[in-house]
Amino acid sequence: MSKTLTEMAAEIVTAQASHTGMSAEEMNEVLKKTFLALRTIKEMEEGVGAAEGAAVAPEVAGVTGMDPKKSIRRNKVICLECGKEFKMLTNRHLMKEHGMDAKQYRKKYGFTARQALSARSLTLQRRENAKERNLGQILKDARKGRPAAQTDAPAENKKKVVVRRKRKAAPTPDIAR
Numbered sequence: 001m002s003k004t005l006t007e008m009a010a011e012i013v014t015a016q017a018s019h020t021g022m023s024a025e026e027m028n029e030v031l032k033k034t035f036l037a038l039r040t041i042k043e044m045e046e047g048v049g050a051a052e053g054a055a056v057a058p059e060v061a062g063v064t065g066m067d068p069k070k071s072i073r074r075n076k077v078i079c080l081e082c083g084k085e086f087k088m089l090t091n092r093h094l095m096k097e098h099g100m101d102a103k104q105y106r107k108k109y110g111f112t113a114r115q116a117l118s119a120r121s122l123t124l125q126r127r128e129n130a131k132e133r134n135l136g137q138i139l140k141d142a143r144k145g146r147p148a149a150q151t152d153a154p155a156e157n158k159k160k161v162v163v164r165r166k167r168k169a170a171p172t173p174d175i176a177r
């Protein structure tokens with residue numbers, strides 16, 4: 001905050017006075033009240049911030065002493081509650097071992113809601129898989145009517161089936177677009 005509370009209060013009261021035509025005395029009174037109100041707000045803000053900081057900091061230091069950001073690495077994610085290493089930190093582990101869910105865990109260690117609690121390589125891989133699944137779904141929709149055979153067919157036949165299907169399915173997505 002670059003302005004002082006006094007400056008802010010003065011600005012607010014001046015703006016108000018220009019509309020309502022207050023006397024000097026009234027302005028003085030309003031200025032005091034405004035200043036006090038602003039100070040209360042500021043104290044509340046600072047108070048809340050300090051309390052949050054105090055709640056999080058000792059636990060982070062106490063368990064693993066690790067910067068939460070460093071717990072998510074290329075090939076593993078480290079549970080900040082117990083220091084165990086995972087490919088992916090699951091709700092099941094957090095619930096069973098630490099009595100919290102992923103949402104609470106993220107909040108506690110300052111992760112955003114979108115932060116994946118898994119090794120970075122795995123996160124990337126899953127993103128790619130999701131893309132492929134989307135593509136797969138499009139193809140599946142395109143070849144609807146003959147869905148089951150694929151998984152039951154022996155490996156060699158499967159190849160043929162896939163190739164044949166691809167050829168058959170090919171024109172459909174173009175139409176769909």
Ligand SMILES: [Zn+2]
Binds near residue numbers: 082083094
């Ligand atoms: Zn753990």
